[in-house]
Amino acid sequence: MRAERTSFLLALGLLVAGIRSVHCFPENVVVKDQHRRVDGHTLASSNTDFAFSLYKQLALKNPNKNVILSPLSVSIALAFLSLGARGSTLTEILEGLKFNLTEIQEKEIHHSFQHLLQALNQPSNQLQLSVGNAMFVQEELKLLDKFIEDAQVLYSSEAFPTNFRDSEAARSLINDYVKNKTQGKIEELFKYLSPRTELVLVNYIYFKAQWKTPFDPKHTEQAEFHVSDNKTVEVPMMTLDLETPYFRDEELGCTLVELTYTSNDSALFILPDEGKMRDLEAKLTPETLTRWRKSLQPRRIHELYLPKFSIKSNYQLNDILSQLGIRKIFANADLSGITGTADLVVSQVVHGAALDVDEEGTEGAAATGISMERTFLRIIVRVNRPFLIAVVLKDTQSIIFLGKVTNPSEA
Numbered sequence: 001m002r003a004e005r006t007s008f009l010l011a012l013g014l015l016v017a018g019i020r021s022v023h024c025f026p027e028n029v030v031v032k033d034q035h036r037r038v039d040g041h042t043l044a045s046s047n048t049d050f051a052f053s054l055y056k057q058l059a060l061k062n063p064n065k066n067v068i069l070s071p072l073s074v075s076i077a078l079a080f081l082s083l084g085a086r087g088s089t090l091t092e093i094l095e096g097l098k099f100n101l102t103e104i105q106e107k108e109i110h111h112s113f114q115h116l117l118q119a120l121n122q123p124s125n126q127l128q129l130s131v132g133n134a135m136f137v138q139e140e141l142k143l144l145d146k147f148i149e150d151a152q153v154l155y156s157s158e159a160f161p162t163n164f165r166d167s168e169a170a171r172s173l174i175n176d177y178v179k180n181k182t183q184g185k186i187e188e189l190f191k192y193l194s195p196r197t198e199l200v201l202v203n204y205i206y207f208k209a210q211w212k213t214p215f216d217p218k219h220t221e222q223a224e225f226h227v228s229d230n231k232t233v234e235v236p237m238m239t240l241d242l243e244t245p246y247f248r249d250e251e252l253g254c255t256l257v258e259l260t261y262t263s264n265d266s267a268l269f270i271l272p273d274e275g276k277m278r279d280l281e282a283k284l285t286p287e288t289l290t291r292w293r294k295s296l297q298p299r300r301i302h303e304l305y306l307p308k309f310s311i312k313s314n315y316q317l318n319d320i321l322s323q324l325g326i327r328k329i330f331a332n333a334d335l336s337g338i339t340g341t342a343d344l345v346v347s348q349v350v351h352g353a354a355l356d357v358d359e360e361g362t363e364g365a366a367a368t369g370i371s372m373e374r375t376f377l378r379i380i381v382r383v384n385r386p387f388l389i390a391v392v393l394k395d396t397q398s399i400i401f402l403g404k405v406t407n408p409s410e411a
Contacts, residue, residue: 042104043112044397045286047075049098050324051399052284057320059281059404064228066410068313068353068403070205073131077203078321079113080133080155081329081346082106084147084338089328096326114154119396121156127263128208129393132181133157136174136200138164147338157201164197174200178352182206185354189314198344207391207400209261213242215306225307225408226385233409235307237384242304245296246379252288254280257304257381258296263394268292269306270388277386277404289390303380309408310355317349355403 051071058067075097082093094101099109120131133155137143139162151157160177164170171193178189181204189202215238223237245258245266253273260266270292272280318330329335329346336342391401 041397043109043116046098047072048286048289048397048399050075050096051402052286053098053324054317054320055402055404056281056284057323058315061320064406066311066313066404066406066408068311068355068401069315069351070353070401072398072400073203073205074317074351076113076117076131076133076155077201077349078326079109080151080157080201080203081335083110083150083154084335084344085329086334086336086342089332089334092326092328096321096324110150110154116396116398117156120393120398124263126209127261127265128206130181130204130206132204134177134202134204135159136162136164136170136177136202138162138198141198141339143338144340162200164193165195167193167195167197170197170200174202178202178204182354183208185312186352189350189352190348191314194347197347199338205400209263209265212260212262212264213240213244215240220308223305223307224384227407233407235309235408238306238308240304240306241302243298243300244304246299246301247292247295247297249292249295252276252280252283255381256292256296257301265391265393268390268392269383270390271381271383271385272387274385280388281404299379301379301381303382305382305384307383307405307408309405311405311408311410312352312354314350314352317351318346321349353401353403355401 054071054074055067055069058069078093078097082090085093090106091101094106094109117131120129133151135151135157137159148159151159160173162170162173171190174190174193175188178186183206185206186204190200193200217238219239220236221239222234224232225235225237226232244260245256247256249256253276255271255273257269257271258266259269270280321327322330331345333345334342335344335346338344386404386406388404389401390399392399
């Protein structure tokens with residue numbers, strides 16, 4: 001039997017172009033090691049709140065489609081950008097990321113992301129996880145020393161001089177960087193770059209882990225997956241008999257199965273009852289996730305069926321972030337903490353993700369809806385209708401992947 005592996009990867013880019021007039025700006029942020037940082041629970045709660053808000057907007061814009069994203073990647077990239085934001089632009093970004101600025105100082109937020117990045121990049125024999133940031137800077141653009149220092153110290157960012165006037169060469173440079181960092185899974189993050197581009201910020205995440213209880217490829221068979229009332233597709237369906245955390249939520253009309261990796265991180269499969277997907281999505285909150293995690297209990301699942309799939313996404317997030325209250329970065333930005341002048345605005349926020357599930361690798365997870373049967377205490381879970389999945393890191397409680405699989409046969 002060959003072990004299942006989970007590989008999750010993605011990249012998010014913030015593309016910044018210089019097109020505006022100069023404004024004055026307040027002092028640069030100073031972050032030193034002695035500063036108090038946001039406790040892990042507060043950071044995880046804010047990140048989870050943002051994750052669900054972002055997911056809901058993407059699901060609304062992509063009805064009846066597969067949705068894949070890494071909310072953590074988006075959070076890190078926007079927090080990184082906020083290093084250079086000032087005034088109401090800064091406030092919009094941090095409040096959009098669901099931080100309560102009456103209780104949390106900006107420097108504490110940056111310091112907490114610094115510690116989160118350090119924790120995520122700790123070496124492990126049981127988990128491949130790398131998270132990083134990079135800046136691609138127009139060759140003659142002069143960045144403030146303070147921004148460069150904070151980018152390196154707090155967000156471990158690499159910096160690369162780039163000639164954006166040759167926009168195709170610049171696009172290839174950035175896309176090749178992301179492709180390399182995500183082991184070839186994100187091949188074309190940017191489909192277009194303007195010659196007026198001045199700065200591109202990139203965040204990437206690569207995740208790969210083995211199931212603690214592996215699937216056996218010999219047991220995989222073709223089975224029906226019900227995309228909708230009038231559409232059914234044939235997919236390769238994996239099957240497993242195991243004891244694993246399980247919870248039946250009668251209040252929200254869904255069933256949860258948690259599959260753990262050898263690293264003790266986990267993939268949480270959230271399987272709504274037929275016709276309940278919209279209702280369930282509307283009720284996704286940090287409090288709901290906390291209740292679910294407290295309610296999960298080890299149970300014997302005699303037959304668990306999960307489909308194989310391979311899907312990718314590429315999203316322009318400008319409109320969605322605007323709907324979440326992050327607007328000024330696109331038109332009336334004060335990003336003077338980057339260069340000393342306020343002539344930069346963000347022209348694109350692009351997010352790409354890829355997720356594969358097969359006998360050799362679970363890069364995400366697969367299944368849609370669920371059908372449950374109980375016969376003499378036997379639990380059978382058939383994941384054969386649309387479902388949600390969250391990949392959660394145990395030590396930081398970070399959702400590094402969040403998605404909905406509506407049709408596992410679509411790439």
